[in-house]
Amino acid sequence: MSARPDICLVGVAKSFGVDGRRVEAVAPINVRLAGGQMTALVGPSGCGKSTLLRLIAGLEATTEGTITIGAETPDALRRRAGLAMAFQDPALLPWRTVEGNVALGRALARKPRDPKVVRDLIALVGLSGFEGRRPAELSGGMQQRVAIARALAGEPELLLLDEPFAAVDALTRDRLNTELPPLWEARGASSVLVTHSVAEAVRLSDRILVLTPRPARIAADIAVPLPRPRGAEVLASRAFRALCAEVTEALRVHQYPDTVAAQ
Numbered sequence: 142m143s144a145r146p147d148i149c150l151v152g153v154a155k156s157f158g159v160d161g162r163r164v165e166a167v168a169p170i171n172v173r174l175a176g177g178q179m180t181a182l183v184g185p186s187g188c189g190k191s192t193l194l195r196l197i198a199g200l201e202a203t204t205e206g207t208i209t210i211g212a213e214t215p216d217a218l219r220r221r222a223g224l225a226m227a228f229q230d231p232a233l234l235p236w237r238t239v240e241g242n243v244a245l246g247r248a249l250a251r252k253p254r255d256p257k258v259v260r261d262l263i264a265l266v267g268l269s270g271f272e273g274r275r276p277a278e279l280s281g282g283m284q285q286r287v288a289i290a291r292a293l294a295g296e297p298e299l300l301l302l303d304e305p306f307a308a309v310d311a312l313t314r315d316r317l318n319t320e321l322p323p324l325w326e327a328r329g330a331s332s333v334l335v336t337h338s339v340a341e342a343v344r345l346s347d348r349i350l351v352l353t354p355r356p357a358r359i360a361a362d363i364a365v366p367l368p369r370p371r372g373a374e375v376l377a378s379r380a381f382r383a384l385c386a387e388v389t390e391a392l393r394v395h396q397y398p399d400t401v402a403a404q
């Protein structure tokens with residue numbers, strides 16, 4: 142299949158049964174995410190972003206509707222290790238070293254063993270010198286960086302990132318935001334990022350879907366036509382600030398509609 146699969150959601154909805162009640166997390170969503178693009182999902186806390194990502198990962202079954210990635214179901218893509226995830230919870234194997242965990246990402250994706258690729262990824266996420274450490278010996282942010290390196294090690298066609306930098310300090314986060322995009326662009330992976338940071342969404346993505354409070358619907362669909370690489374000059378540009386303002390406003394309008402009406 143294409144290394145840049147489109148992600149297609151048709152009538153996708155998800156509800157959970159909680160204490161005999163139905164909690165609707167995702168309202169029917171129809172959207173096609175173009176292959177090779179990074180799409181950011183932003184929305185208020187608890188609106189259903191992670192649920193949507195887990196549906197795309199095939200980790201949850203849809204209540205209604207279908208998801209296809211290229212020509213495959215998420216489950217099929219995941220089973221042949223064509224997708225990789227880095228979630229807030231790094232979920233590393235505690236008995237494996239940093240190097241072992243990153244190498245595992247490659248092995249599970251059935252890519253040939255390549256210690257140089259593994260070492261380069263460890264260097265990229267700023268963990269050279271920690272190759273032999275075990276997860277318990279690392280901070281939460283360092284573990285998250287191992288999880289990012291592990292996800293990239295498998296050279297996935299689809300990369301799913303759920304607040305992957307949540308525990309990473311501001312400077313390292315800034316460096317990862319600069320250095321990771323060229324890497325996944327070069328690989329041509331399609332990717333979906335959940336983030337609470339509007340600036341991060343604008344900096345990293347080609348398109349931003351702003352979601353409503355639960356159940357998640359698409360409130361705004363905003364293209365991010367900024368040039369890449371997005372270094373200091375782009376971040377200081379009027380276009381960047383205007384996009385941040387547009388996304389923030391879309392979030393505010395849907396989260397606090399009364400404040401808009403009152404103005």
Ligand SMILES: Nc1ncnc2c1ncn2[C@@H]1O[C@H](COP(=O)(O)OP(=O)(O)OP(=O)(O)O)[C@@H](O)[C@H]1O
Pocket residue numbers: 157158159164165166184185186187188189190191192193355
């Ligand atoms: N397995 C589950 N069982 C029951 N309810 C669930 C389950 N997973 C999610 N939910 C509910 O679905 C809704 C959406 O949750 P989700 O984690 O997708 O939100 P989110 O937008 O990612 O939140 P946050 O930004 O705070 O991480 C919440 O009300 C949550 O309680």
